Amino acid sequence: MKLTYVLFNAFGIGGTVRTVINQANRMVERGHDVEIISLLRYHDETPFPLDDRVRIIPMVDSREDEPVDWDGFDGAEDTSWHGSFPAGVSAQPEQRRRLNALIRYLPTVENRIVVTTKPSIDLFVERYTDPSLVRIVQEHTNFDYHNAEWRKAYHGMLTQMDALVTLTESDRVAYSAEFPELRVERIPNALHTLDAPHSDLSRPQVVSAGRLDGNKGFDMLIEAFEKVVETHPDWTLRIHGDGPDEAKLRRMILDRHLYNHVFLMGSTQRLDDELAKGSVFAMSSKSEGFGMVLLEAMNCAVPVVSFACPVGPRELVTDGVDGLLVPERDVPALAEGIVRLIEDEDLRRDFSEAALKKAAEYGPEPIADAWEALFESVSAAK
The missing domain is CATH 3.40.50.2000 (Glycogen Phosphorylase B;)
Structure with a gap:
């Protein structure tokens, strides 16, 4: 053809x-x-x-x-x-x-x-x-x-x-x-391959990725992570991607004194490798057509927490089985979901195994x- x-x-x-x-x-x-x-x-x-x-x-x-x-x-x-x-x-x-x-x-x-x-x-x-x-x-x-x-x-x-x-x-x-x-x-x-690197879930690192624009809600993720570091100051957040909101997000990080905790990493051609460095993946999108990066994180055995967008995450993630879904645009709930995965290593490992099974379907x-x-x-x- x-x-x-x-x-x-x-x-x-x-x-x-x-x-x-x-x-x-x-x-x-x-x-x-x-x-x-x-x-x-x-x-x-x-x-x-x-x-x-x-x-x-x-x-x-x-x-x-x-x-x-x-x-x-x-x-x-x-x-x-x-x-x-x-x-x-x-x-x-x-x-x-x-x-x-x-x-x-x-x-x-x-x-x-x-x-x-x-x-x-x-x-x-x-x-x-x-x-x-x-x-x-x-x-x-x-x-x-x-x-x-x-x-x-x-x-x-x-x-x-x-x-x-x-x-x-x-x-x-x-x-x-x-x-x-x-x-x-x-x-x-x-997925471009099922042969992706897998996280060993050992690093105190939350990862996310996407275009730095309003729809991806990274401002809400940064706000949520401010709450996370109150109880887990040794954890960091790395956001991979670029876009029109980069300067705004950098100002937000500085204003909230999160410059030792939140890092805008820019774009990468080795996203799988970067995702596999994380022990938790967080998605803060206001809406998604599918949520490819969420699936890619699951393919790297990274447990996920996401806003429950009507389309995309709700079909990709089975709440409580292979990840956590929290109410849309609910920043405190997103922070609580991240903290729950940080504090419960057994749950992280259960989600990691289940995420790989879900990714294999794609x-x-x-x-x-x-x-x-x-x-x-x-x-x-x-």
């Missing part, structure tokens, strides 16, 4: 990028022809290992001082599409350039299965690719994420696509009810089997 994944930025660190690269690697290993369209490129290498057989096609290559479109286009800007999409899509000049390049590229795609990965990209793929292609939406956010304007645009787009894939069962049920004529399947994200091979079955089924029905 010939597969084309369309990403906003294959060179940025994030859960969607990591999981799509994992999928692409697994599919090319199975003998499929795989390419990734990326709206932009500003690094030589992707942040996660990518098989050399997977082609990367950037719409705008910004590695040099002067960005270059994939086709060397140097004509007048096409503005004809601006009024046809939700407000904000055409607001920024750099974004318009990338999307105009995508508009020129998509009609050239022939005889391929196209998998989209972001709502704005979904809309352009539906509009500008040949309808005879197999077109599948891979939804990385939860059903309630989109506002009214986007839901209206999204509704019209989805009715023209061949299938929608959700990451969780709750989203599969919600989308199936909203779009009864659309094929909706649940295929969760796969190994790369069964997830790749599910994707292949979907591709073959949808292609046959086209």
Whole structure:
């Protein structure tokens, strides 16, 4: 099969990028022809290992001082599409350039299965690719994420696509009810390997990871950890990732005199190794489409405590069996959950063993089997 994944930025660190690269690697290993369209490129290498057989096609290559479109286009800007999409899509000049390049590229795609990965990209793929292609939406956010304007645009787009894939069962049920004529399947994200390093649970260290933005709730995690160190001053918190809230979080750490306890570690290409250094993993997200990093921590045998987001953590974690779920945005409860795992080594070890069993359900091979079955089924029905 010939597969084309369309990403906003294959060179940025994030859960969607990591999981799509994992999928692409697994599919090319199975003998499929795989390419990734990326709206932009500003690094030589992707942040996660990518098989050399997977082609990367950037719409705008910004590695040099002067960005270059994939086709060397140097004509007048096409503005004809601006009024046809939700407000904000055409607001920024750099974004318009990338999307105009995508508009020129998509009609050239022939005889391929196209998998989209972001709502704005979904809309352009539906509009500008040949309808005879197999077109599948891979939804990385939860059903309630989109506002009214986007839901209206999204509704019209989805009715023209061949299938929608959700990451969780709750989203599969919600989308199936909203779009009864659309094929909706649940295929969760796969771990890139089950052969990850395992924590020995010996270090007095709590770990977390994710983009440093408001949705990930790291401000709440830092607030919770302030309570943790009142009784366990020998423990530290390491947060891996970067993002727009970094300066704000650093100020918060300084203001609360936590500079000997909380560390912003920046991004890493060796996340498994860093997760395995922790004895507890904490997730403070306000919402999650899936919660890949939570699953990756479990794959490293790290016991987890997380806010009980409606989508993602509630499906990945069985409370009291392989981790702890605490009420959403409840900072004292998050602190209490962390302290409970710190103080109960037997519970940490029980959760660690159970977490490995849960992670094994998300190994790369069964997830790749599910994707292949979907591709073959949808292609046959086209």
